[in-house]
Amino acid sequence: MSKKIDSATGASRHNFDAPEEKEIKSPWPGPKGMIPVTSGQAEDANVHNRAYLDNILVEMRIIDAVEPNLETEFFGKKYASPINLAAVSHLNKVLDDKSRKPMQEKAEAAKNLNVLNWIGMEENSEYRDIVAEGSDTVRIIKPFADHNRIFDEIKVAQETGAVVGIDIDHVPGTNGKYDVVDGIELGPITQADLAKYAAFADVPFVAKGVLSVQDALKARDAGCQAIVVSHHHGRLPFGVPPLKVLPAIKKALGNSQMTIFVDGSIMTGYDAYKALALGADGVLIGRAILRGLLDQGSEAVEEKVLKMNEELAEMMLYTGVKNTATFDPNVLHFN
Numbered sequence: 001m002s003k004k005i006d007s008a009t010g011a012s013r014h015n016f017d018a019p020e021e022k023e024i025k026s027p028w029p030g031p032k033g034m035i036p037v038t039s040g041q042a043e044d045a046n047v048h049n050r051a052y053l054d055n056i057l058v059e060m061r062i063i064d065a066v067e068p069n070l071e072t073e074f075f076g077k078k079y080a081s082p083i084n085l086a087a088v089s090h091l092n093k094v095l096d097d098k099s100r101k102p103m104q105e106k107a108e109a110a111k112n113l114n115v116l117n118w119i120g121m122e123e124n125s126e127y128r129d130i131v132a133e134g135s136d137t138v139r140i141i142k143p144f145a146d147h148n149r150i151f152d153e154i155k156v157a158q159e160t161g162a163v164v165g166i167d168i169d170h171v172p173g174t175n176g177k178y179d180v181v182d183g184i185e186l187g188p189i190t191q192a193d194l195a196k197y198a199a200f201a202d203v204p205f206v207a208k209g210v211l212s213v214q215d216a217l218k219a220r221d222a223g224c225q226a227i228v229v230s231h232h233h234g235r236l237p238f239g240v241p242p243l244k245v246l247p248a249i250k251k252a253l254g255n256s257q258m259t260i261f262v263d264g265s266i267m268t269g270y271d272a273y274k275a276l277a278l279g280a281d282g283v284l285i286g287r288a289i290l291r292g293l294l295d296q297g298s299e300a301v302e303e304k305v306l307k308m309n310e311e312l313a314e315m316m317l318y319t320g321v322k323n324t325a326t327f328d329p330n331v332l333h334f335n
């Protein structure tokens with residue numbers, strides 16, 4: 001058996017060689033190749049995400065509990081919920097029906113929901129069309145080897161009013177070399193590079209794909225105002241679940257005022273609750289909305305996020321959490 005990572009999406013796929021070739025049943029929704037398919041093997045970090053999330057149990061604190069308020073502030077603006085729509089790129093190329101634009105449909109859903117929309121690897125022209133839908137945006141740029149390309153994308157993104165960042169976890173390919181995506185070479189990211197980009201941006205700068213205290217501190221020292229604790233749905237074989245390293249990162253960043261987002265297999269509002277209780281300011285959801293988005297468009301995304309908001313609120317009410325600034329990790333019990 002071999003594992004491949006789709007160079008465009010970062011999705012991990014496991015291939016079984018003949019003669020034992022067999023269809024792998026994916027626990028993830030969505031079309032083949034676009035969504036990580038896990039074999040259940042230990043090297044697939046998604047397996048550990050799920051196990052870690054499912055082994056966190058929650059105590060009840062119902063006396064004096066009231067209906068919670070999910071409103072959350074990011075980068076000086078208020079949103080309806082701490083749930084963000086993750087950067088999922090390339091979607092406008094995958095449907096047979098070319099009249100549909102899932103990237104725009106996702107942005108439309110974010111606008112209607114009043115949540116932040118994250119956009120990943122897209123040409124600047126495509127990116128502008130997506131942002132024109134009117135949602136507030138975080139633009140995540142690839143760690144291109146050509147730094148001018150990064151500066152150019154930062155410039156365009158901030159012209160559109162977006163917050164900007166880099167998915168620092170997309171430096172390596174699966175061959176131990178810098179990755180190449182759509183024929184475009186990626187390169188290493190030094191702390192000095194990050195500092196250069198953060199200083200160049202007139203808007204908050206985000207390091208996406210932080211999975212250690214060491215990188216969190218480097219991102220802070222480089223001037224990043226936010227991080228996403230993430231392994232990009234399993235780019236790193238045997239990657240530690242983001243939720244497992246989150247508390248240590250939160251502690252290390254102390255009162256630095258950095259915004260901490262987290263992603264990785266967050267499929268329900270209950271998962272989101274656990275991430276928020278462990279110290280995240282916000283969560284990103286990618287695969288949780290992907291199938292609905294591709295099959296049915298913005299309405300399915302809106303429905304899913306509203307459902308997740310309800311689940312999150314349900315658990316907040318059960319545990320006496322009145323708003324998204326007052327989560328308490330002590331309600332969590334690790335099985």
Ligand SMILES: Cc1cc2nc3c(=O)[nH]c(=O)nc-3n(C[C@H](O)[C@H](O)[C@H](O)COP(=O)(O)O)c2cc1C
Pocket residue numbers: 008009010011034035036086087088089090119120121140167208230231232233263264265266284285286287288
């Ligand atoms: C189809 C697809 C495309 C993605 N493209 C990007 C990208 O361009 N930039 C990026 O930072 N992350 C990208 N991601 C990673 C997601 O933003 C997110 O980190 C990851 O999927 C984990 O969240 P999830 O478990 O909720 O899906 C992509 C994910 C998927 C599934």
